[in-house]
Amino acid sequence: MCRVIPRIAFCTAALVLMPARPQAQAPPFDFSSGNIGIEVIIPAVIPALFQTTSPNDAPIILRHTTLITNAWFDAIAPYHPTAKGVYTRLENRPPAEATTRNKNIAMAYATYRLLNRLMPRFAADWRQMLVSVGLDPDDASVDVRTPIGIGNVAGSAVAVARERDGMNQLGDEGGRVYDLRPYADYTGYMPVNTPWKLSNPSRWQPLFTTPGNGTFLGQQFATPQWGATTPYSYGNPAAFGTPPPIDSNHHRRQAYEAQADEVMDAQATLTDYQKMVAELFDNKITGLGFAALFIAQSRNMSLDEFVHYDFLTNVAAFDGGITTWRDKYLYDAVRPVTAIRYLNRGRTITGWAGPGRGIVNDLPANEWRSYLNTANHPEYPSGSSCFCAAHAQASRRYLGSDQFGWSVPKPAGSSVIEPGVTPAADVVLGPWQTFTEFEEECGMSRLWGGVHFRPAIEEARNSCRQVGDKAFEFLQRKLAGQ
Structure with a gap:
């Protein structure tokens, strides 16, 4: 048996991520009962991610998916009775505000703020992601009494904290000022072998x-x-x-x-x-x-x-x-x-x-x-x-x-x-x-x-x-x- 949601077809016996059948107009996302992570964000992120890396490139893929889910976690933490975000410690909101709608909105803005720093070349795609569900990408509110403000603060906090986590996202580690190279090695690693010559059969040889x-x-x-x-x-x-x-x-x-x-x-x-x-x-x-x-x-x-x-x-x-x-x-x-x-x-x-x-x-x-x-x-x-x-x-x-x-x-x-x-x-x-x-x-x-x-x-x-x-x-x- 399959359950079909916009852009994702899911079967209880197996999971298949694929384009849904063409529709005259996709049904609007329901903030009050839907899951914006599964229905909107994941289908938007995967194509962009695979334009910049291969599916088996674990360091980059896992870093991106971890930071995105971190932004989600921090965005909904204020709506939990006790939780605190990883990079935010916002006040927990009254139980009456802990609605699915508020959480989805907060997740959307948190993802938007994170992705604009994590994958800025796709800024137009991230903007369309919000516009497609009726949200205003230009709303930069930081009022943490609102889901938009919570999302903006949470996503930005995760983005800023992780830009200097050792992965060299900005490409300036090792003192580079010009010709920045995101995710480049700055440790000085040098292989013992080269693609042309095997000097030590115990060690890695680049191919x-x-x-x-x-x-x-x-x-x-x-x-x-x-x-x-x-x-x-x-x-x-x-x-x-x-x-x-x-x-x-x-x-x-x-x-x-x-x-x-x-x-x-x-x-x-x-x-x-x-x-x-x-x-x-x-x-x-x-x-x-x-x-x-x-x-x-x-x-x-x-x-x-x-x-x-x-x-x-x-x-x-x-x-x-x-x-x-x-x-x-x-x-x-x-x-x-x-x-x-x-x-x-x-x-x-x-x-x-x-x-x-x-x-x-x-x-x-x-x-x-x-x-x-x-x-x-x-x-x-x-x-x-x-x-x-x-x-x-x-x-x-x-x-x-x-x-x-x-x-x-x-x-x-x-x-x-x-x-x-x-x-x-x-x-x-x-x-x-x-x-x-x-x-x-x-x-x-x-x-x-x-x-x-x-x-x-x-x-x-x-x-x-x-x-x-x-x-x-x-x-x-x-x-x-x-």
């Missing part, structure tokens, strides 16, 4: 990438400064640190070969189901964001519950990413593609031959590639495994249960990597009856996709479950007004 137009670019470590960014829910990311990836030391030849062989064998026996699961979790919106929307709508969450839960799961993943990126920088570990090419140089092997070309047994080792595009940062620990584990643990704590019940239908030929080919027939991903099944298959999808070794998956899961606990405890403190 050449190409859009297919004759231009080839060498990877750079994406936002190594994430590991030095201010977390929400804890103080020191080292408290959740993972042990050294000893199997990635090429001098430990047997262990080094064993973990590489496991990835190579998985790629040589890939099923359509495994390919589609790998693609789902590689996209941080479909793998994490849609999971949260499924819980919110399948459990009929109120607007408050949705905001609290969505903020919680975003904080869990974002803070998990901080400790994970710290360790990626620290260990600078080799990716499977580099290890497999190094170990099998001069040989032909069995492997996936590329989109639509299937599995072959005469693949030159130097042409081996992972099913998923290998991301532009070191291998250990796994970011995606961390995000799913933190999300799952925070969810278990918030919901008081491990029960999940999510499944995702994928029509034949709907693959992003092998469009028109994979899957050969309709397939249903999951169902993940529990969050434990969800986080474990999310982790395994990284091995199936060829981008992570097993230790990176397992250690990230162990570390980031603890971060999920910290995120839940952080939310409880904020709801209690601490």
Whole structure:
């Protein structure tokens, strides 16, 4: 059974975000009973976000979604009996004012103020977002007795506080005055290897990438400064640190070969189901964001519950990413593609031959590639495994249960990597009856996709479950007004 709301179609068995059927005129948003986050803001933000980043670019995507949900949380905190915002401590309003209408209005203005500083190039889109639901983007009131004033103050406070959180949003860290470079590295990271030369097979090697137009670019470590960014829910990311990836030391030849062989064998026996699961979790919106929307709508969450839960799961993943990126920088570990090419140089092997070309047994080792595009940062620990584990643990704590019940239908030929080919027939991903099944298959999808070794998956899961606990405890403190 599906419930259709403007621009989003949602099915109780699975979540599919897609354009609704064309209508002569979309029904107006109902401030008194609707959810402006789901019905208006998310459909406006996702297209803009994907114009500036790829769906698997976790540092930027998770930072944006976390700040947006933070703005929502701070916008409705004054309408809660005890809650205080993360970056605002506004007076709690009388119970009679705690209406869905007031909360939706406050969320809209908070999002508008935040997005104009976070993604200013889309200012016209953010303006239209408010105009489309009958709100005045030029109303800059800061009267915190009104929902407009509360929203403006909350969104601006979150935006200002996070501009200097260590992620280099403004592009001026390291003393840059001109030619500002938002989110550029200022830590001084330098890879041991280059795309041209492998000097140390234990360490990360940037790869050449190409859009297919004759231009080839060498990877750079994406936002190594994430590991030095201010977390929400804890103080020191080292408290959740993972042990050294000893199997990635090429001098430990047997262990080094064993973990590489496991990835190579998985790629040589890939099923359509495994390919589609790998693609789902590689996209941080479909793998994490849609999971949260499924819980919110399948459990009929109120607007408050949705905001609290969505903020919680975003904080869990974002803070998990901080400790994970710290360790990626620290260990600078080799990716499977580099290890497999190094170990099998001069040989032909069995492997996936590329989109639509299937599995072959005469693949030159130097042409081996992972099913998923290998991301532009070191291998250990796994970011995606961390995000799913933190999300799952925070969810278990918030919901008081491990029960999940999510499944995702994928029509034949709907693959992003092998469009028109994979899957050969309709397939249903999951169902993940529990969050434990969800986080474990999310982790395994990284091995199936060829981008992570097993230790990176397992250690990230162990570390980031603890971060999920910290995120839940952080939310409880904020709801209690601490």
